[in-house]
Amino acid sequence: MIDALDPGGPVNSVPPNDVHAAWLPPEAFRALGSRRSLVCGEGTLVDTVRDEIARACVRYGGSTDRPHPRPDRRPADDRSAAGTAYDLVLALVPAGLLPIAAAAVDVVYRRRYGAGTLGEEGFLLARHTEVTVVLAEAPAGLLYGLFHLVRLGESAFGLTRPMELHRPAMRLRMLNHWDNIDVHPVMGQVERGYAGGSIFWQDGARREDLTRVGAYGRLLAACGVNAVSVNNVNVHATEARLLTDRLGDVAAIADVLRPYGIRVHLSVSFAAPVMLGGLSSADPLDEAVREWWADATKRVYESVPDFGGYVVKADSEGQPGPFGYGRSHADGANVLADALSPYGGVVHWRAFVYNHRQDWRDRSTDRARAAHDHFVPLDGQFRDNVILQVKHGPMDFQTREPVSPVIAGMPGTRLAVELQVTQEYTGQQRHICYLAPWWSEVLGFGPWGDDGPTVAAVAAGASVGDAAERGAAGDGGGLVAVSNVGDDPFWTGHPLAQANLYAFGRLAWDPRLAPTAVLDEWIELTFAASAPNGLGLVRRVLRAIMDDSWRTYERYTAPLGVGFMVHPGDHYGPDVDGYEYSRWGTYHFADRDGVGVDRTRASGTAFTGQFPPPWRDVYESVESCPDELLLFFHHVPYGHVLHSGSTVIQHIYDTHFAGVEQVVAMRQQWERLAGVIDPGVHARVRERLDEQVRCATEWRDQINTYFFRKSGVPDAHGRRIH
Numbered sequence: 001m002i003d004a005l006d007p008g009g010p011v012n013s014v015p016p017n018d019v020h021a022a023w024l025p026p027e028a029f030r031a032l033g034s035r036r037s038l039v040c041g042e043g044t045l046v047d048t049v050r051d052e053i054a055r056a057c058v059r060y061g062g063s064t065d066r067p068h069p070r071p072d073r074r075p076a077d078d079r080s081a082a083g084t085a086y087d088l089v090l091a092l093v094p095a096g097l098l099p100i101a102a103a104a105v106d107v108v109y110r111r112r113y114g115a116g117t118l119g120e121e122g123f124l125l126a127r128h129t130e131v132t133v134v135l136a137e138a139p140a141g142l143l144y145g146l147f148h149l150v151r152l153g154e155s156a157f158g159l160t161r162p163m164e165l166h167r168p169a170m171r172l173r174m175l176n177h178w179d180n181i182d183v184h185p186v187m188g189q190v191e192r193g194y195a196g197g198s199i200f201w202q203d204g205a206r207r208e209d210l211t212r213v214g215a216y217g218r219l220l221a222a223c224g225v226n227a228v229s230v231n232n233v234n235v236h237a238t239e240a241r242l243l244t245d246r247l248g249d250v251a252a253i254a255d256v257l258r259p260y261g262i263r264v265h266l267s268v269s270f271a272a273p274v275m276l277g278g279l280s281s282a283d284p285l286d287e288a289v290r291e292w293w294a295d296a297t298k299r300v301y302e303s304v305p306d307f308g309g310y311v312v313k314a315d316s317e318g319q320p321g322p323f324g325y326g327r328s329h330a331d332g333a334n335v336l337a338d339a340l341s342p343y344g345g346v347v348h349w350r351a352f353v354y355n356h357r358q359d360w361r362d363r364s365t366d367r368a369r370a371a372h373d374h375f376v377p378l379d380g381q382f383r384d385n386v387i388l389q390v391k392h393g394p395m396d397f398q399t400r401e402p403v404s405p406v407i408a409g410m411p412g413t414r415l416a417v418e419l420q421v422t423q424e425y426t427g428q429q430r431h432i433c434y435l436a437p438w439w440s441e442v443l444g445f446g447p448w449g450d451d452g453p454t455v456a457a458v459a460a461g462a463s464v465g466d467a468a469e470r471g472a473a474g475d476g477g478g479l480v481a482v483s484n485v486g487d488d489p490f491w492t493g494h495p496l497a498q499a500n501l502y503a504f505g506r507l508a509w510d511p512r513l514a515p516t517a518v519l520d521e522w523i524e525l526t527f528a529a530s531a532p533n534g535l536g537l538v539r540r541v542l543r544a545i546m547d548d549s550w551r552t553y554e555r556y557t558a559p560l561g562v563g564f565m566v567h568p569g570d571h572y573g574p575d576v577d578g579y580e581y582s583r584w585g586t587y588h589f590a591d592r593d594g595v596g597v598d599r600t601r602a603s604g605t606a607f608t609g610q611f612p613p614p615w616r617d618v619y620e621s622v623e624s625c626p627d628e629l630l631l632f633f634h635h636v637p638y639g640h641v642l643h644s645g646s647t648v649i650q651h652i653y654d655t656h657f658a659g660v661e662q663v664v665a666m667r668q669q670w671e672r673l674a675g676v677i678d679p680g681v682h683a684r685v686r687e688r689l690d691e692q693v694r695c696a697t698e699w700r701d702q703i704n705t706y707f708f709r710k711s712g713v714p715d716a717h718g719r720r721i722h
C-alpha cells in the first residue's frame, strides 16, 4: 500500500491510501522531486506536469518554477529566481524566451528534424550543459515527456545523454471497459471483469467519488494510453441512456480524465433511436434516424467538447445492428460517423460479427471465417472517421490464434487491432500470464510476409505495398484493448496483472519495444519503494516467473492452437467437451483417431484462403503449418509428427506435465520475495499462485486423461494419467 502525499492543488489524482500505487509510487518521482526545475508553457496538461513535479518536490526537497510573467524579467540564463542553476527544463516550444539550455536544444531540434516533427504528442529529450531538457510542441507531449523522465529516474540526469525524439506509433491508444452501470444478472458489474466492481459505476449509478478514476487516468497517461470507453460494448437498457439523459455522468468522468490527456468514448446501442428516441426504426438509411443521431451527438458535444466518439458492437451476440433492416455494416457505421464528423469524433465499429446460433452438426460454417466474410467486401465503403475494430485473432482471444486475415484484407479502411488485457481466456487474473510477449508477436507479424508492413504498421495506418517498418503515427485506427481494471485495491485483482495493463500502453506507444524491457520498466517503477535494497532480487524473481508465463499457460491448457476447451459460460478451468456440441462455433473435433479443425481449401472450410501469400499456403500445408497452430488449421492423427520431432499425443502429454512443473517452480520462486516486498502484495500473489497450481493440475489431468482415453496411446515416459 502506498503512503500517498497530497499537497492539494487542481490535480488530485493520487490513489486513495488503501489503493495500491501500481507503477507510480511516490518513490518513482525521487529523481524529479529532488531537482530544481522550470516548466514553461500554459494549458491544462502543462498544469498537470507542474503539479506532478510540485508534489514530488514537496516530498523530496526540490523546487519548481514557472517563467516570470513579464518577459523582460525572465532569467535569460538557466538560473532559478533564487539564483541557482536549473537541473531540468520542460518547455512547450515555441514559447517566448527560453532558458539558454532549452533554447539551444530547440535550435538543434529545428535544424535536425524541422519544426512540427514532434506533433501533438511527441517530445524531445536532451541533456545540454548539465541541464536536462524536455521539449514538446503540444501540451500532451510535455506530459508524456514527464512520465518518460519518471521511467528514467536518475539516469535522466546522467552526465551525457544523446538527443532522443519520441512519438507514438499509434495515434489512438484506447482501453475499452466492459463495465455495466446496473449489475447484470449473469455478467455482474463488469463483464469478464476479474478485479472486483467498476471504478466508474456501482449498483445502477455513477460513483459519486471519482478520485479513483483520476488516479486511473494518471496511471494510463504514464504508460501512454489516450482514450477510454466507459461502458460495456453489450449495451443494456440503463447503459444506453448514457447517450441522452445520463450524459452528465459521461461529462463528469471526462472532466476527471481530461487533465491526463485522456478522451472519453461511449459504447452505444445501434437501436438507440428506437430505445431512447421513440422512433419506430433504427434503419440507417431512414432520414429521421440520421437526424436523431445528429441531434443526439450534438448534445453529447455540448456536454463533452472533446468527446472521442462511439464504440459499436452490432449484429453480434444478440446486439441490434443494420442486418435487422437489411442494410450493410457500412450503412450502419456511416450514419454514426456522419453525426460525429462535424466535431472530429470517430466510430469504432467492431468486426466481431458471427453466427452465435450455429448448429454443431453444420460443418459448412466456420466461425473463424466470419469477420472476413462480412467485412472485406465492404472495404472502401466506410467514412474516414470509421475505425473498424478487429480482434487480433479470427476467433476470440484464445491463448493461441493466428492473426486475423481481416487485418490484411481491407487496405481502404482504417483498422484498429483489439487485444484483451482482461484475462478472460488466459487465467482470469488468478493465473500469472504476462501477455506482452504474445502481443509483441502479433504486432510484429507480417500478414504479407517479412517484406510487407507488420500488424502494428497496419494499425498505425500502413497498407499492403508499404515497407515493413513505419515510424510515426499515420491515420490508422490504432490499438484498442479490453481493460483489466476494477475497484480491487490492487486495481487488477492479481497484482502482477498490472504489468499487462502497463505493457499494453507501452506497446501501443511503441510496438517495437521488447516485452522483457517493458517488464523491467514496470518492475523498476512498481517495486521502487518496497525493495530499496532488494530490487535486483525482485527483478530476477519476476523475470523468472513472468517472462515465459504466457507460454507456460499455453502448455497446460488447450494444445497446439485448438482453443475453447474451457468451462462454458465463465470460461475458467478445463472442460474439454464443454463447447463441443454447443451453438457457439467453437469445436475441436477430437475422436479416437485425431483432433483439430480442418480449415484448408483442399478439404476443409477454406479459411486458409482468406490469407494473402505466403500465409495462405504456409497454413494450408500440414508440412509447413507452424506447430503451435497445427490444430487450428488441420485435423491430424495423434501419431502425426510435429516439426519438434514429437508426435501430437506425446506433445500433449509432455507440455502438460511441463506446464504444471513450471507453475510449481513459479510458486517456489515467489517465496524468495517474502519479506523483501510489500507483505500485502506478497500475500495476494501467493494466494493466487496456490490457485494457479491447483487449476493447472486440473488442466493437466483432464487434458491428458481425455486424450489418453480417446487415443489409447500411453505416455512414452509412463507418467501417471488417470
Ligand code: GCW
Binding pocket: 178, 191, 192, 233, 234, 313, 317, 352, 396, 397, 424
Ligand atoms: O469473448 C467474448 C466474451 C463476451 C464479450 C464478447 C465481445 C462483451 O465472452 O463476454 O462481450 O467476446 O468481445 O463482444
